[in-house]
Amino acid sequence: MQEKVSSPRLRLQPSEHKFILLLGDIAAAVLALVIALYLWSTGDMWMKFSMEFLRTRPDTWFYLLPVIWIALMVDNYDLNKAGNLKTTLKSIGLATLIATFLYLIIYFAMPPRTLPRRGVAYFIVFVSILTLIWRVIYVSIFSAATKSRRLLVIGAGKAGNTLVNVIADQAQPLFNLQGLIDDDPEKLGTQIRNYTILGDHSTLQTLIKELNITDLILAISGQMNQGMFQNLLSAQEKGLQISTMEEVYEELLGRVPIDLLDSEWVVRSFVDRTPAGGIYRM
Secondary structure, eight states, rough: OOOOOOOOOOOOHHHHHHHHHHHHHHHHHHHHHHHHHHHHTTTSSSSSSSSHHHHHHOGGGGGGGHHHHHHTTGGOOHHHTTHHHHHHHHHHHHHHHHHHHHHHHHHHHSSSTOOOOOHHHHHHHHHHHHHHHHHHHHHHHHHHHHHHHHEEOOOOOHHHHHHHHHTTOSOOOOSEEEEEEOOOOGGOEEEEETEEEEEGGGGGHHHHHTTTTOEEOOOOOSSHHHHHHHHHHHHHHOOEEEEEHHHHHHHHHHHHOOGOOTTTTTHHHHHHHOOOHHHHHH
C-alpha cells in the first residue's frame, strides 16, 4: 500500500511576514486617525462628528498622519527586530517621541491657532497604543510559528557551517533548528555552535519522525550520494519543505553567499524558483 502523502503546511515567506506586519501597522494608524477625529469633534464648539466636520475642520495634511507614522516605523520591519518584544517596545517608544517632538517644533513655529492640538495629540496617543497591541499580537504569532517550523540542516561542511553560524547569530530566527545530518562518519556526534550532527542519510527518516521535522535545508557543497538523494525525495513526497542553503541565507540576511555559490546558481535561481509562499497559494 502506498504511504499517504501529507498535505503541505501553509508557510509564510519573510516578505509575506513583512507585508502582514505593514498591513497591521496601517490598520492601527487608520483606526487611530478615526478615533482622533471623533474625539476631536466631541470637543468642537462649532460642529459634531459628521461628513461636514471631516470635510471642513481637519486640513488635508491631517489625513496623512498614518503615512507619517508608517514612515517613522520604517526601521521596524526587520523580522529579527519585529519578533522581539523588547525591541518592539523601544521602537514604538522612539517613534512616539520623534512624532511628538516634530509636531511640537512645527506647532510652536506656526502662528497661533493655525494647527490643531487635540487632534494630533489624540492620534499620537492612540496610534502608539494600537500599534503596540498589534505588535504584541504579532510577536506571539511569530513565536508560535517559529516553534512550529522545525528543521534539519543536510550537510555539515563549509556550507552547513556557514548556515548554522548565521542561524545562531539571529536574535529571532524564522525557525527552530534541531541539528544537522552528514554522511561523514567522523562528524557524527560533533557540534557546530551547540547544534549536534545527529546522523547520516540512513537515519534521516527516523529523525524526521522523532523530532517532528517540518523543513530540510540542503547545504551539501560536494556530490550527493544516492542514498541521501532517495531519502530527501521521500521526505519531500511526505510534505516536508526542502530549501537550499542559498535560499535560506538570502531570507535571513538579504544577500547571497557568493563564495559558496556554484556556477549554475544564477540560472537555477531564475528558472527553477517557484513561488511557495502561503499568500501566493491562497
